[in-house]
Amino acid sequence: MQVDWNVATWEEVLKQIEPTEDDNARIEAAVASLRNVLTNNWTHATAVQEIVIGGSYAKNTLLRGHLEVDVVVFLAGEWTREDCLHSFRQSIGQMWKLGQDNVRLTRHSVQFTHPSTRVDVDLLFTFAISADSGLRVFDDRRQFQTQWTGKRKRSRHLNDFDLLRETSTSVVQDQVRLVRQAQPRVRSLIQLAKALKVRFMDAAATYLPSYVLEILALDYVSQTCTVDFDQGLQHIFEQLRDLDTEFVFHRCSEAARMGISSSAVEGYWRGRREWSQGAVLPDPVNPLHNTATLLKTSELREVCTVLLDEVWGDQLMRSNSSEMAPASPVDFEEVVCPRAEIDRVGLIASTAKHHQT
16 A cells, blocks of 8 residues: 655545455455355354454455455354364365465464455454343453363353453454444544554554554544544544553443443453553453553554654644643652543643642
């Protein structure tokens, strides 16, 4: 994806990063081919209950030239994840003449490039649970305290509580719905944020799942009446920079309807290791899952600082001097603010306000 960043508006950038018809057609062809293998040419074909498409393609936030798709297979009956991963790798290896070096196994998925379309596929196995399951388990998690050990822990009998803490695979439909139900301009904001991620994070080899950007974008939109690309992008990357000092829980409509509050989610995470040692960004549809677990916050802070300075440098300096400067000299190092007390504007702004009161 080649982007001319010297254009006058974000709308002009957007025209350069939206996927082409050929991009979508190739992904659709890869998905159709996978459906055929899973339902007709795989050892566990009879156990396939549903095949769900996830990721950026399903959410309509795909970037041009990024030929990738997440495929989640919901299974019924007796099975283990290890057996599914290895047997599927064997099936596509025989069918498409893919060697083991061309098919990567992770803890939860099979990753490979579809041979004819050149689409990168991340295929995951899980079992079906009800809609809004992540929120329901969080709401009444006391009944899911049974611990499973050994091989049984990786079977379909893995209880919902353990599964939802371990991975967000089983709530992929809820994640897709969360983004797809947003207005088109919000999805465009996410695409622009992802393009900046490619420009800065990917170039610096800094790990950042796109879902983190999607959550921060949705949280920004929930606080404003209009979606301003420039303000929204700046807000997203300022929050990302300060992710280890802020607590953000985007309260989706389903959570609100069920009476799940931000304070309840914050209370759940407050006593956990991530609260003091890393970033906490709960999944809006599965508050038991911290989407920021693998983030290296020091790297993010460094890259986001560079990004903000390069894109909004002069504007940030004017904003900091006019809005955030304290009335009297402040020794910022003497003040320690709990994560819950830190204002969304950022640590410095919150610290200054703390001194002024």
